[in-house]
Amino acid sequence: MEQVTLGVIGAGRIAHVMCDAYAELPQAKLLAVTDVNRAAADTVKSKYGMEKVYATYEELLADDAIHAVVICTPTPTHAAITIKAAEAGKHIFCQKPMALTLEDCDAMVAAVKNAGVVLQIGFMLRFTPPFGEAKKWLDEGEIGDVVGITSSLFGWVPSADWFYDPKIGGGVLIDSLSHTFDLFRWYNGDFATVYASGGAFVLDGAKRYGTADNVMAHFRFRNGTMGNLYGSWTSGYGDLTVQVYGTNGTISIDLMEKQGGSFYIRNRRNESSRPQGWSNMGILWKYGYQGEARHFINTLLGKAKPMPTGEEGREAIRALLLASKSMRTGKIMKL
Ligand SMILES: NC(=O)c1ccc[n+]([C@@H]2O[C@H](COP(=O)([O-])OP(=O)(O)OC[C@H]3O[C@@H](n4cnc5c(N)ncnc54)[C@H](O)[C@@H]3O)[C@@H](O)[C@H]2O)c1
Known part of the structure; x- marks a missing residue:
């Protein structure tokens, strides 16, 4: 794999920050976005020149052209989306906090392990x-x-x-x-x-x-x-x-x-x-988010080790x- 194709789940405030970061990376392609708020998804699609908008994250996960997802939804949704993404064979960048319960964190770690996919938690510091x-x-x-x-x-x-x-x-x-x-x-x-x-x-x-x-x-x-x-x-x-x-x-x-x-x-x-x-x-904005995005892509390209992991998020x-x-x-x- 030379370029990682991404689907963005959740198109609110942090999604724009993450899309800014991934858009800077030649080895990443922002392909699709979904949000329960269609207008928010449409805004992100046109701002970042994406090809597709999906009505639900399940539909986005069914897209074989997508290698990895960037989860930018409210915290309690992270577990269900991560688990379904792992089951669909997608690698996962998930915003912090990982979840609100240890049970959810454990289920996320187990799903990722079973599927053999990468999970990176968004600790950009x-x-x-x-x-x-x-x-x-x-x-x-x-x-x-x-x-x-x-x-x-x-x-x-x-x-x-x-x-x-x-x-x-x-x-x-x-x-x-x-x-x-x-x-x-x-x-x-x-x-x-x-x-x-x-x-x-x-x-x-x-x-x-x-x-x-x-x-x-x-x-x-x-x-x-x-x-x-x-x-x-x-x-x-x-x-x-x-x-x-x-x-x-x-x-x-x-x-x-x-x-x-x-x-x-x-x-x-x-x-x-x-x-x-x-x-x-403004150093977090200039380097932190881009650094974590670069690290995620490099991990998927076999040039870096996953970090921070689901276990660390937990x-x-x-x-x-x-x-x-x-x-x-x-x-x-x-x-
Ligand atoms: N790393 C950071 O510095 C940082 C900064 C801000 C937020 N965050 C984290 O990012 C996450 C999102 O925060 P935000 O500020 O972008 O929130 P937000 O409310 O601005 O955006 C969340 C978006 O997710 C959408 N959404 C909700 N449920 C959905 C679902 N099931 N499927 C698809 N879309 C759905 C909402 O419609 C909304 O557009 C939170 O976990 C938050 O803690 C991290």
Whole structure:
């Protein structure tokens, strides 16, 4: 196979980002799209010069010309679509979070294994240059043994109501912090304990559904490293910081531009405008999504190994579900 033919399932916000990324790759061809909202699918078809629109994902999966699918639908649909795609012999790029239950994650992993197809989960931080570089440094012992890791993630206010719903999106913890949980595990190995607290401090959607729009979590890893993170949908405007402290030095990644010496105020008068003083480097958009798309295509062409796998996506969900339980019970959870 010299070119991978793709079908896109779900044509909402992230589908445009993923299509931008795949459209840049000569070894990928965006062939078909489907969405329960026909207008959304038609928009993606014409924007990316695709040949076909299907009314359902089952019809798309029956197209023999499609080698792989890019799943961009709301989280609870990921399991059923992945399982059917695997049964149809398609390779799968699935957006994060992988699913909302461990049972769904396990069924996805089993289906992919039975079918012998590739499943890559959309953790694009791993493919965003500073984070991949940091992983190499950590593995090579550049900063000695890791003592602690900390991160702040500044998400945007969700684009749709379902992100707040615990049965569909799971709030900022499950939806957005899945990225940081995966990154922390990638750097430090398995979690041993997690304690999380959070709440619906600002957003009406979070208050209505009783999910969190701001979360803090504290970890201990199996290797003894300490970790903590903050994640918010309301106190910033995109991007994140990560610091790793070792016995021999520190790695510091800050994707906010001009942060040093700057003074940032978020005023909530105009929700859709960039807050005064906030500016990020756009590096995730420029490199992260394209990096993960390139990796998926290279894996299918036999030039790379699958990463992040379904098993890794599942481990992030396992820790996130325990963090969610910790938030509800106030207890430290053991993994
Ligand atoms: N990696 C990232 O940074 C990132 C960013 C945003 C969203 N996401 C993830 O991507 C997924 C989608 O998020 P989004 O922001 O694009 O949501 P969205 O609501 O903008 O789009 C989802 C689309 O899926 C369609 N859809 C729903 N059920 C369907 C089905 N059964 N078959 C076909 N289409 C269906 C909807 O009509 C909608 O157009 C979520 O899991 C989300 O967590 C990841």
